[in-house]
Amino acid sequence: xxxxxxxxxxxxxxxxxxxxxxxxxxxxxxxxxxxxxxxxxxxxxxxxxxxxxxxxxxxxxxxxxxxxxxxxxxxxxxxxxxxxxxxxxxxxxxxxxxxxxxxxxxxxxxxxxxxxxxxxxxxxxxxxxxxxxxxxxxxxxxxxxxxxxxxxxxxxxxxxxxxxxxxxxxxxxxxxxxxxxxxxxxxxxxxxxxxxxxxxxxxxxxxxxxxxxxxxxxxxxxxxxxxxxxxxxxxxxxxxxxxxxxxxxxxxxxxxxxxxxxxxxxxxxxxxxxxxxxxxxxx
Amino acid sequence: xxxxxxxxxxxxxxxxxxxxxxxxxxxxxxxxxxxxxxxxxxxxxxxxxxxxxxxxxxxxxxxxxxxxxxxxxxxxxxxxxxxxxxxxxxxxxxxxxxxxxxxxxxxxxxxxxxxxxxxxxxxxxxxxxxxxxxxxxxxxxxxxxxxxxxxxxxxxxxxxxxxxxxxxxxxxxxxxxxxxxxxxxxxxxxxxxxxxxxxxxxxxxxxxxxxxxxxxxxxxxxxxxxxxxxxxxxxxxxxxxxxxxxxxxxxxxxxxxxxxxxxxxxxxxxxxxxxxxxxxxxxxxxxxxxxxx
Numbered sequence: 001x002x003x004x005x006x007x008x009x010x011x012x013x014x015x016x017x018x019x020x021x022x023x024x025x026x027x028x029x030x031x032x033x034x035x036x037x038x039x040x041x042x043x044x045x046x047x048x049x050x051x052x053x054x055x056x057x058x059x060x061x062x063x064x065x066x067x068x069x070x071x072x073x074x075x076x077x078x079x080x081x082x083x084x085x086x087x088x089x090x091x092x093x094x095x096x097x098x099x100x101x102x103x104x105x106x107x108x109x110x111x112x113x114x115x116x117x118x119x120x121x122x123x124x125x126x127x128x129x130x131x132x133x134x135x136x137x138x139x140x141x142x143x144x145x146x147x148x149x150x151x152x153x154x155x156x157x158x159x160x161x162x163x164x165x166x167x168x169x170x171x172x173x174x175x176x177x178x179x180x181x182x183x184x185x186x187x188x189x190x191x192x193x194x195x196x197x198x199x200x201x202x203x204x205x206x207x208x209x210x211x212x213x214x215x216x217x218x219x220x221x222x223x224x225x226x227x228x229x230x231x232x233x234x235x236x237x238x239x240x241x242x243x244x245x246x247x248x249x250x251x252x253x254x255x256x257x258x259x260x261x262x263x264x265x266x267x268x269x270x271x272x273x274x275x276x277x278x279x280x281x282x283x
Numbered sequence: 284x285x286x287x288x289x290x291x292x293x294x295x296x297x298x299x300x301x302x303x304x305x306x307x308x309x310x311x312x313x314x315x316x317x318x319x320x321x322x323x324x325x326x327x328x329x330x331x332x333x334x335x336x337x338x339x340x341x342x343x344x345x346x347x348x349x350x351x352x353x354x355x356x357x358x359x360x361x362x363x364x365x366x367x368x369x370x371x372x373x374x375x376x377x378x379x380x381x382x383x384x385x386x387x388x389x390x391x392x393x394x395x396x397x398x399x400x401x402x403x404x405x406x407x408x409x410x411x412x413x414x415x416x417x418x419x420x421x422x423x424x425x426x427x428x429x430x431x432x433x434x435x436x437x438x439x440x441x442x443x444x445x446x447x448x449x450x451x452x453x454x455x456x457x458x459x460x461x462x463x464x465x466x467x468x469x470x471x472x473x474x475x476x477x478x479x480x481x482x483x484x485x486x487x488x489x490x491x492x493x494x495x496x497x498x499x500x501x502x503x504x505x506x507x508x509x510x511x512x513x514x515x516x517x518x519x520x521x522x523x524x525x526x527x528x529x530x531x532x533x534x535x536x537x538x539x540x541x542x543x544x545x546x547x548x549x550x551x552x553x554x555x556x557x558x559x560x561x562x563x564x565x566x567x568x569x570x571x572x573x574x575x576x
Contacts, residue, residue: 175384176394182337184371184402193397197388 016273019266026263030082037076038062041233045071050249068238068252069245077233078259084227084234085263087145088218092152093211099153100160101203107161108168109191119165122158130155131220138226148227152214159213160206167202171195201278208271212264219260235260288489289313289336289457294349295572296335296513305344306331307514307568315456316487318480320500320521322536323510329493331513333459336491337376338366353457371402375450377460377479381442381467385434392430395449403453417448421478440471444478451482458483459491464499476503497540501525509533512565532561 029036039062048071051060059066065074107118134151141147171177172195180190215235221227222236235256242253289311296306306328313319321329334340336351338358351358353373358366378384385394395417396410405413411430418426421444434442443463450458460479464472480503483490492504500507500521507524509517509532517524517533528534535553542548 174386175378175380176386178339179376179378179384181367182339182370182374182376183398184367185398189401194386198386200388 013273015269016277019269019273022262022266023270026082026259026266027086029079030086033080033083037073037079038064039073039076041072041076041080042231043072047071050245050252052249053251053255065255066249066251068241069249074238074252074255077238078235078256081233081235081238081256081259084145084232085215085218085260088148088152089211089214089267092149092156092214092217093207095149095153096156096210096214097160097203097207100157101164101199103157104161104164105168105191105196105199108165109172109195110187115165118161122161125155125158128155131217134217134221135224135226138221143226143228145228148218148221151221152217156210156213156217159210160203163202163206164199167199168195171198201275204278205271205275208267208274212267215260215264215267287312288315288354289491290350290352291332291336292350292352294332294335294346294351296331296340296344296346299343299345304569304572305513306335306346307512307565308572309349309510309513309515310518311491311508311515313457313489313491314505315489317505318483318490318492318503320504320507321491321493321510322495322497322500322507324495327510328513329495329510330461332510333376333461333491333493336370336459337374338370371398372453373455374457374459375453375455377447377450377458377463379462379465381439381446384446385442387434390431390433391437391445395430395445395452398449399453413452414448417452418445420451420482421445421448423448439467440475443467443471443475447475447479447482451486451488454486455488457489457491459493461493462495464496465494479503497537509536511561514565514568516561516564531557 045067048060048063048067049069051063051067051071052058053066053074054061054064056066063073063075065078067073068077103118107115133155137151137154138147141150174194177190177194180194181187185193218227218234219236219239222234223240225237225240227236228234238256239253239260242249242251242256246253290313291309291311294306294309295304297304309328309332311319311321311332321332323329331340331344335346336353336358340346346359349359353369356369358369361369385391392411392414395414396405396407399405399410399413400407414430415426418429423429423441423444429437429441429445437445443466447463463479464475467475476499479490482488483503492500494500504521506520507517508515509524509528509530511532517528517530519529524533525537528537532553535557539551539553541550
């Protein structure tokens, strides 16, 4: 028993620490971007165009990950791109979580007409292809950071709503929820103090996952040039530009791809790790 | 007998969809300081009576007539908020399954004290002192430490004792015990029963004990109601029931109870003709009831 629990704990620990480490690096890069970045991410220098990364022949010292076709430093652009990625992840992730979880809790606990309206809305929402939905939405409300965040919240709240509703339905059947009602607690109080704490681990895991998804959606929107204005470096924008010169300078495409991949993976793993930590039975 | 602490008169409940009767003009009288057993097979409606009193009937059921009097006040005539205040202050439940009756996210202490503080207006300090007291009453060693633990750190028997402590914490006048020993080991069952009857006697609580186990009834109850199909077919005190039930179904149920004095005897089912007779009785009652309506 103790051994089993210890093993579970160790595994969750490694996953939590590794993903946490990468996310911390990204967060530091985002916060201190102007101090860390070796070059101005926007400075073009056509003489230094398409320099390869440091281990290849023809590399220039000071340009660790090479330059793109306009001579901009890839590493500096990655570091600055982390800012947009993290802002989108945090704001869109939290917004999605708040709206979706609240509606899910209400639908799952109060049932009745509230549940019918919310559940039908979710069904209808999920029938739209999400990225197309986002593109349409941005076409209507215009590009920019706020629009990207709004678009992500609008298309993705259903993810939280469905899962939280299902969990809440489960919890509502529990004897301790009945007992709280018998003891005289109001429905609101019962929902917040008896049900919410038990749904919270799931919400935390979903929130982290959602942050990763927000980063991907932002990258996709950047890729189709519907995100932030083009002079600000974003990972999605870098991937789009890198695609054009893939045969001459693969590194312009590959480094932002790897960064994106690691970040999204870390968000998902971090959430799973946190869920285990939050769960009183596994803790 | 009348004027008990809990009096249920002529209580009928139907399924909302089909209108089928689930409780059939139930009369139950529970005197202060006594234990009444509520006995019946699965589906006889014994748990439903407890739920009706506590106001947590499933949404599919609807009470269509009758009175549930607690201390002379009819619960069914009170406004929802008043009813919940009265129930919250005077009544407690000992639930069936100790594994789902404690919230896994909260420590034991707050699960006992929150109700005293938030609903009954005690100070946090007084509530904690009281919680320690009742935990010691149910023989939990090192109660102060247990109050800081989470439910999953404790055994099923421990949790059931905590739920019993919690039920008695606010000195309720009425406790409804819904098969509190069914989910436990036989050895633990005995201790829990003894604990419940000791506490009940010490606090003078009226206890409605829902069970399907006549052995349990014989051990701790003063009176009992036998239910079949949502109808009380026998309402008597324990001594006269075990000396010779009046109703054929009661006799058959008693005969069907396995006895450890004769372990080789085969188990007797309730005979078909007895079931048929009870069913006919229910059908007749329903016909008359519809005419009254």
